[in-house]
Amino acid sequence: MTVDSLHHTVAPADAGPADPALVQLLTPEGQRREHPNFPLLLDDAAIRDLYRDLVLLRRFDTEATALQRQGELGIWAQVLGQEAAQIGSARALRPTDMAFPTYREHGVAWCRGVPPEKILELFRGINFGGWNPLEFRLAPYTIVIGAHTLHAVGYAMALQREPHNDDAVIVYFGDGAASEGDVNEAFVFAASYNAPVVFFLQNNQWAISVPESRQSRIPLYQRAKGFGFPGVRVDGNDVLACLAVTDAALQHVRSGQGPFLIEAFTYRMGAHTTSDDPTRYRLADELEKWKLRDPIERVKAYLSRSGLADAEFFASVDVEAEALADRIRSACVSMPDPDPLAMFDHVYADGSPMLDAERRSYAEYLASFGEA
Amino acid sequence: MAVITYRQALHDTLRAELLRDPNVFLMGEEIGVFEGSYKITAGLLAEFGPERVRDTPISEEGFVGAAIGAAMLGLRPVVEIMTINFSILAMDQIVNHAAKIHAMFGGQCAVPMVIRTPGGGGQQLAATHSQNLEVWYAHVPGLKVVTPATPADAKGLLAASIRDDDPVMFIENLALYNTKGEVPEGDYVTEIGTANVMKEGEDITIVSYSRMAAVALDVARRLEEDEGIRAEVVDLRSLRPLDRTTVVESVRKTGKAVVIEEDWLSYGVGAEIAATIQEGAFDYLDAPVRRVAAAEVPLPYAKPLELAALPDATALVKVIHETLDATRFRG
Numbered sequence: 001m002t003v004d005s006l007h008h009t010v011a012p013a014d015a016g017p018a019d020p021a022l023v024q025l026l027t028p029e030g031q032r033r034e035h036p037n038f039p040l041l042l043d044d045a046a047i048r049d050l051y052r053d054l055v056l057l058r059r060f061d062t063e064a065t066a067l068q069r070q071g072e073l074g075i076w077a078q079v080l081g082q083e084a085a086q087i088g089s090a091r092a093l094r095p096t097d098m099a100f101p102t103y104r105e106h107g108v109a110w111c112r113g114v115p116p117e118k119i120l121e122l123f124r125g126i127n128f129g130g131w132n133p134l135e136f137r138l139a140p141y142t143i144v145i146g147a148h149t150l151h152a153v154g155y156a157m158a159l160q161r162e163p164h165n166d167d168a169v170i171v172y173f174g175d176g177a178a179s180e181g182d183v184n185e186a187f188v189f190a191a192s193y194n195a196p197v198v199f200f201l202q203n204n205q206w207a208i209s210v211p212e213s214r215q216s217r218i219p220l221y222q223r224a225k226g227f228g229f230p231g232v233r234v235d236g237n238d239v240l241a242c243l244a245v246t247d248a249a250l251q252h253v254r255s256g257q258g259p260f261l262i263e264a265f266t267y268r269m270g271a272h273t274t275s276d277d278p279t280r281y282r283l284a285d286e287l288e289k290w291k292l293r294d295p296i297e298r299v300k301a302y303l304s305r306s307g308l309a310d311a312e313f314f315a316s317v318d319v320e321a322e323a324l325a326d327r328i329r330s331a332c333v334s335m336p337d338p339d340p341l342a343m344f345d346h347v348y349a350d351g352s353p354m355l356d357a358e359r360r361s362y363a364e365y366l367a368s369f370g371e372a
Numbered sequence: 373m374a375v376i377t378y379r380q381a382l383h384d385t386l387r388a389e390l391l392r393d394p395n396v397f398l399m400g401e402e403i404g405v406f407e408g409s410y411k412i413t414a415g416l417l418a419e420f421g422p423e424r425v426r427d428t429p430i431s432e433e434g435f436v437g438a439a440i441g442a443a444m445l446g447l448r449p450v451v452e453i454m455t456i457n458f459s460i461l462a463m464d465q466i467v468n469h470a471a472k473i474h475a476m477f478g479g480q481c482a483v484p485m486v487i488r489t490p491g492g493g494g495q496q497l498a499a500t501h502s503q504n505l506e507v508w509y510a511h512v513p514g515l516k517v518v519t520p521a522t523p524a525d526a527k528g529l530l531a532a533s534i535r536d537d538d539p540v541m542f543i544e545n546l547a548l549y550n551t552k553g554e555v556p557e558g559d560y561v562t563e564i565g566t567a568n569v570m571k572e573g574e575d576i577t578i579v580s581y582s583r584m585a586a587v588a589l590d591v592a593r594r595l596e597e598d599e600g601i602r603a604e605v606v607d608l609r610s611l612r613p614l615d616r617t618t619v620v621e622s623v624r625k626t627g628k629a630v631v632i633e634e635d636w637l638s639y640g641v642g643a644e645i646a647a648t649i650q651e652g653a654f655d656y657l658d659a660p661v662r663r664v665a666a667a668e669v670p671l672p673y674a675k676p677l678e679l680a681a682l683p684d685a686t687a688l689v690k691v692i693h694e695t696l697d698a699t700r701f702r703g
């Protein structure tokens with residue numbers, strides 16, 4: 001028997017929504033459920049707001065994908081399918097909590113108040129990462145897989161030095177990232193120092209072309225146990241459950257009980273990035289199955305069925321989404337090219353005589369062509 | 373000779389070596405089902421199966437370390453690291469282990485493995501995905517570091533690296549994958565540690581490697597055609613071991629040298645070559661050795677900034693002219 005066949009017999013995939021351990025507060029059909037450990041304390045208006053967040057985020061993401069296709073962005077990492085995981089978890093944060101994202105956390109950025117235009121600036125290459133991490137409490141996007149989980153732990157350890165500060169940290173990463181040494185070392189550190197950090201793992205089933213079964217033989221949330229802290233699997237397409245579970249996890253870490261792992265079980269409905277073609281490695285069936293668990297449709301079904309929102313409300317959100325798309329499109333296409341000399345600007349916090357000299361000689365070099 | 377791409381030459385050589393030696397196997401992220409981020413391993417999983425073409429979890433240190441262990445038992449792992457930037461995560465395994473096991477255990481156990489990985493900028497992949505880190509590895513005794521510039525060398529050096537009994541860093545360049553060139557058919561091996569004089573000339577020596585060697589060759593041909601300047605182009609091909617003799621002999625003939633590399637300037641290959649030249653050809657020099665390299669900044673993502681930061685043909689031509697002017701060559 002080869003290692004591969006052994007691997008697949010032991011760990012069958014799709015232990016998903018059928019898993020009894022999965023926390024779900026809103027079924028794919030839009031039925032509310034209760035969970036003894038994760039009560040949801042939200043008024044009706046707050047649920048309508050979550051719906052609005054989800055729709056606007058999806059519209060932003062769709063527009064950014066189109067902009068990339070039209071050559072206006074270098075690349076785009078779609079969030080399509082993961083909206084509930086990101087909106088639900090990030091809406092549980094309070095303003096002073098800190099979030100550490102990967103490259104796909106546009107929904108988290110949205111909740112932190114980062115203008116979508118700032119994210120487009122990054123993917124268009126207008127500047128070197130448009131927002132101030134401390135102003136928005138959102139660290140810069142990280143592309144080298146897993147590295148930022150350690151930064152999150154270090155930030156959380158720094159918070160522990162402030163006696164009356166019970167802010168928390170949340171760090172986002174993927175099922176693929178869970179295999180990196182950095183992530184496992186982050187687990188060890190967070191546990192060892194009891195750091196106030198929530199590890200928010202979006203298991204979107206795929207790390208580019210590699211299925212989750214290659215990364216883990218057990219459901220990923222169960223890994224937390226081995227490191228000595230709690231782990232919970234939540235329906236990542238259920239915005240209410242993601243909010244309730246993250247809320248509980250934040251309370252846990254704030255109260256000095258150490259780290260918490262949330263595995264949001266979700267699906268990357270789009271390509272890995274606009275450079276990828278997922279039809280080469282996964283079946284269309286799978287996508288069709290996940291479309292039935294769409295994160296937005298179930299909230300809409302719940303709101304309309306229970307009379308919490310009417311057609312007029314849904315129409316007004318759609319109008320707002322179109323306006324958002326128009327706004328970011330025109331902002332994006334009119335962004336100016338950066339000045340070549342800008343590349344020397346921020347290499348050192350306090351500047352550098354060596355770079356100043358290099359900047360001057362580069363300016364002269366450029367000027368020498370102007371004269372010719 | 374067939375004219376094929378650098379990518380095809382790498383693919384065909386991997387396939388030929390898999391056929392030739394059952395101890396050879398491939399391991400890395402996305403190399404099987406996905407056929408490699410840059411499609412070098414296309415079709416190989418289907419042909420050789422998952423024992424010999426292994427998709428790994430995302431753990432660079434993990435699969436490099438595992439390859440070392442397999443190599444100690446006599447297998448010949450050929451590891452693909454998506455880009456040289458992620459080799460940093462495996463640095464301990466490469467520098468402290470692969471490079472040292474043979475020496476530290478008295479020569480009792482070799483580590484015959486290859487790490488294939490592309491470096492290079494110009495693809496709008498931003499600062500953490502566009503670096504040229506080959507000098508880090510070239511600095512380390514116990515490693516061999518090769519940097520093919522042409523499809524023929526991609527073939528000859530890859531075959532040599534896989535058959536070599538030491539760990540070899542086989543460094544590709546993203547912008548070379550689609551370049552074409554003549555490639556000898558059949559079993560073809562290029563000796564590691566030999567530079568290649570790509571074009572002969574008497575007026576000035578241009579020393580380079582990898583993508584910048586291709587740029588240098590292009591510039592040399594144009595200068596000869598347009599201005600009658602006869603530049604000699606030396607492609608180092610291998611950074612460790614380094615063929616100092618070929619470089620020194622060329623400069624003894626021309627009396628002038630320019631080094632061009634895609635990497636940052638400070639502590640780079642250019643510095644090593646300039647030192648080699650002053651040690652071996654000081655009395656023959658008519659002008660200082662000049663270096664052309666990248667701006668010393670994290671490579672920007674914006675296209676115009678990225679192009680501005682990288683060395684190119686225009687910068688090379690300018691420095692060649694300045695060097696020749698300094699010796700009144702151009703009258």
Ligand SMILES: Cc1ncc(C[n+]2csc(CCOP(=O)(O)OP(=O)(O)O)c2C)c(N)n1
Pocket residue numbers: 104143144145173174175176177178204206207208268272401430432454458461
């Ligand atoms: C250290 C490192 N290795 C490899 C890569 C290339 N890479 C980029 S994204 C990715 C897959 C990540 O999958 P996952 O963590 O599941 O996140 P997802 O993209 O699915 O959100 C890989 C391998 C990288 N960016 N960094």
